[in-house]
Amino acid sequence: MRIALAALAALSLAGAARAEVVGRSGGGFKVRNVAEVPVRADRAYAALGEVGRWWSSGHTYSGSAVNLTLPLQPGACFCETLPGGGVAHGRVVLAWPAQGMLRIETALGPLQEEGVSGALTFVIRAKGRGVEVVQTYAVGGGRPDLAEALAAPVDQVLREQLQRYARYLETGRPE
Numbered sequence: 817m818r819i820a821l822a823a824l825a826a827l828s829l830a831g832a833a834r835a836e837v838v839g840r841s842g843g844g845f846k847v848r849n850v851a852e853v854p855v856r857a858d859r860a861y862a863a864l865g866e867v868g869r870w871w872s873s874g875h876t877y878s879g880s881a882v883n884l885t886l887p888l889q890p891g892a893c894f895c896e897t898l899p900g901g902g903v904a905h906g907r908v909v910l911a912w913p914a915q916g917m918l919r920i921e922t923a924l925g926p927l928q929e930e931g932v933s934g935a936l937t938f939v940i941r942a943k944g945r946g947v948e949v950v951q952t953y954a955v956g957g958g959r960p961d962l963a964e965a966l967a968a969p970v971d972q973v974l975r976e977q978l979q980r981y982a983r984y985l986e987t988g989r990p991e
Contacts, residue, residue: 837967843932844956845967849975851982854946861913861940863985864888870984871977875925877903886920888913894920906936916940916947923955925973927966932958936974951978 839846853860863870867886873879876896883897887908894906906922919937927934934955940947953974955962980990 837971838952840963840967842960843958843962844954845963845970846952846954847967847971847974849951849971849978851949851951851978852943852946853949853982853985855985857916857940857942857947858913860947860949860985861888861916861918863981864918864938866984867894870981870990872980872990875973875977888918894922906934909935910937924953924970927955927958927970930958930962932956932962949978949982 836848837845838848865886865888868882868884871881871884873881876883878896878898884895884905885897886892886894888911890908890911892908892911893904894908896903896905905924905928906920908918909921910917910919912918917937917939919935921933922936923930923932923934924936932955934953936953937951939950939952941950942948951974953970955966955970984990
């Protein structure tokens, strides 16, 4: 991704999503973000597959989120088309719409070159007049200082994506 680690560290966003680093250990970490959205669960789940409409273009290799695809089926590629090529950001390992669950095996952004494993999970549950979307990202297998160096910046970037997803669901636009 075109984002440098310095840009990740500098990113700070306020918004409706609640965020936290829920665990750190040596070469791994886990982050958790939560958003509440006034839509039906089936709509919230379907919108995960519309990633090119809500993901931030600033967090892509191509500079344009419209190049992202995420079919909601096991084995599908969370991919990005590039001029003359592409990048596989991850692979869907769990797609369970009836339970509101989607899990992608992925090492996002700068983590891809670190050789780590990651699991990005979305759980959608009915809450009040809408849904609660819980996004977790567990990363393991990295260098000893990985958690200290990257947990907070990765959490901020994922929080931004969840906020954009929530705004997209509410208004049809992620901005």
